[in-house]
Amino acid sequence: MQSKTTGNGVRRNPPHPPYVRPMAGWWARNPFFVRYMVREVTAVAVWVYALVLSCGVLRLSQGEAAWNGWLSAMQSRASIVLHLVLLLGMVLHVHSWFEIMPKTMAPIIVGGERVSAQRIQRTGWTVAVVVTVAVLLLAVWSQS
Amino acid sequence: MKKRSNAPFFWLMFGAGGMLSALFGTALVLITGLATPLGIGLHSDFMAYPRVLAFAQNFIGKGFVFVVITLFAWHAAHRIFHSLHDVGIHNGTVAKLLCYGSAFVMTCVAAYSLLCIGF
Numbered sequence: 571m572q573s574k575t576t577g578n579g580v581r582r583n584p585p586h587p588p589y590v591r592p593m594a595g596w597w598a599r600n601p602f603f604v605r606y607m608v609r610e611v612t613a614v615a616v617w618v619y620a621l622v623l624s625c626g627v628l629r630l631s632q633g634e635a636a637w638n639g640w641l642s643a644m645q646s647r648a649s650i651v652l653h654l655v656l657l658l659g660m661v662l663h664v665h666s667w668f669e670i671m672p673k674t675m676a677p678i679i680v681g682g683e684r685v686s687a688q689r690i691q692r693t694g695w696t697v698a699v700v701v702t703v704a705v706l707l708l709a710v711w712s713q714s
Numbered sequence: 715m716k717k718r719s720n721a722p723f724f725w726l727m728f729g730a731g732g733m734l735s736a737l738f739g740t741a742l743v744l745i746t747g748l749a750t751p752l753g754i755g756l757h758s759d760f761m762a763y764p765r766v767l768a769f770a771q772n773f774i775g776k777g778f779v780f781v782v783i784t785l786f787a788w789h790a791a792h793r794i795f796h797s798l799h800d801v802g803i804h805n806g807t808v809a810k811l812l813c814y815g816s817a818f819v820m821t822c823v824a825a826y827s828l829l830c831i832g833f
Contacts (some may be wrong), residue, residue, distance in 0.1 A: 620820055630767065631830040645751040648815055650752065664739070664740060
């Protein structure tokens, strides 16, 4: 490539091709952003589960045969694998949701002191475990 | 008068859905997706037609199913939409329509189905 000479005699190099910073997989280079991405991707699990339930409630409204079709689809190997992944997504969601809670909620002041981030997180995780166990026990109890 | 932003509505649905799914999501996936289909911990007829129908006809049961589906969907749609840019997808009007549209469709399906099921 040839250098150009401008009107006042100053030689300029030919324009460099514009540098485009590679962005693919940018989040994988920093553990902080990996955690961010994992947190965001749990939304896919929540979305898919909402879709599964939407199909279920639609089939339920179409009568017993339709509902039984949905039930047998839920028993398929693909569905079991999917729900194992969804379960992992939900558990990660529980963890990350309350992990960022101290930053997303308004500060709580008790006795003139701000409630610590750690206390908010631990309260959230505890409540989630209690509710999960309670719902599971309720399910077991309801069939006896 | 300045046009009001619609952001608070989406943010509210995101927050409410995030909290509801954090509290109930794990147990629900375990019950509907694993324990009942596999018959582990629960009978495999736990979700038999008459039982689930009765649950969906009950006022509280119906409300629970509706709130779970809609809030889960709006929470997820909002979060996915705002993450698109991070994975290199332009978060324009089309993406917005697809994301929030999916939540809207699930809301309509749930509302219509639950109304058809009756009280």
